[in-house]
């Protein structure tokens with residue numbers, strides 16, 4: 001599809017408000033319904049309310065809902081025209097929350113290139129590949145502490161393992177201080193995207209938003225103390241150390257302000273996507289016995305049964321297909337946002353500066369020509385397709401494409417293999433799973449699951465109810 005040939009549907013007044021409301025209430029079904037009813041290019045024109053920290057304003061520019069490779073290619077390739085948004089909240093003038101709300105996704109040009117360069121060494125493929133033995137060891141140690149024959153919160157347990165990967169291998173090693181700071185950064189990002197916080201973005205002691213603003217002050221103090229200890233000792237695998245010991249884009253030593261602008265959002269970025277990817281992959285595998293059986297055969301055959309050599313996960317084609325397919329049907333970051341930096345155009349239609357565009361990877365990953373039966377979890381499809389990043393934008397695309405894609409692909413595979421070679425997951429009867437986008441796709445409530453011994457026979461999958469069924473086909 002060529003974006004230039006797609007005719008937009010432009011809505012104003014009440015119709016625009018209605019679709020904007022649907023989108024704001026539940027963005028994935030909201031955009032899916034818009035896509036089905038109106039097509040992949042919907043312009044909700046002027047006059048929509050815009051909620052910003054401290055004020056509710058009227059958005060005098062369009063909100064554009066798009067999906068599809070052509071739109072990804074057009075908007076993601078031009079960061080000078082279309083800037084990303086902050087993952088953190090912004091806040092009152094001179095507050096830590098305001099100072100943190102920059103982040104790499106809002107940068108373009110030289111400054112952006114400068115920070116991307118700093119991430120190259122810690123996230124380099126050869127470094128990640130050399131780390132797989134250590135990653136496997138960490139995964140096995142962590143999973144060995146999971147209580148067999150007990151009911152756990154899967155989301156919470158997955159968080160622990162994924163966050164440990166990030167802290168140990170990207171932020172200088174696990175310590176009380178680094179773990180606490182990473183956790184604070186992650187929760188800050190999560191709470192920023194909590195609609196209840198942003199529905200009342202007023203800085204008062206009793207509001208959720210007020211709590212975010214206060215916690216940002218604490219995070220800033222702790223973060224700067226932690227980074228101060230890293231100055232003068234360069235560790236090339238530690239993102240915080242690399243930043244603290246580098247020069248900024250103008251050649252001056254990186255000061256505290258630059259650290260505070262860049263580091264906090266990196267904590268969330270480095271953990272939350274992997275947590276989402278691994279949780280949904282486990283659910284989807286448990287819900288598809290034939291996939292599970294084939295995956296277990298591959299793990300057993302290629303890695304060895306009792307003590308699998310998880311560092312060889314990179315050689316397993318079916319595991320690779322399962323992880324890709326899980327991220328296709330339930331993308332960890334299902335939406336990307338862009339703001340026009342100048343008067344520009346989308347698919348030949350003029351757009352004023354300030355236009356907000358929402359790109360939808362959930363829908364892009366269902367393009368019928370490339371992914372027939374798009375709601376069906378079918379890993380085998382990956383043996384015959386090789387989509388471009390614009391056609392499969394789970395890690396974004398273009399100059400802001402995720403630099404952590406290889407790290408987390410390996411991390412998720414290792415953790416998935418480690419869990420499946422030890423346990424079978426059994427969801428209790430009457431499991432209901434609703435989800436939210438915050439900004440990663442996650443279960444709305446506790447996700448209880450029983451851990452059974454691996455040698456226990458396979459049981460039929462538990463029928464799952466809840467809104468998750470609107471996103472993916474699951475067995476009845």
Ligand code: HEM
Nearest residue numbers: 104105269270273274332333336394395396400402404408
């Ligand atoms: C499964 C795991 C992950 C997923 C699904 C994911 C997804 C994404 C996506 C979709 C973007 C682009 C956002 C946009 O353009 O609006 C992005 C950007 C980014 N991600 Fe990831 N990510 C993951 C893991 C990681 C990890 C482990 C790191 C490590 C630090 C990381 C660091 C970043 C950074 C720094 C950016 C911004 C890049 C830039 O602006 O140039 N991500 N990620």
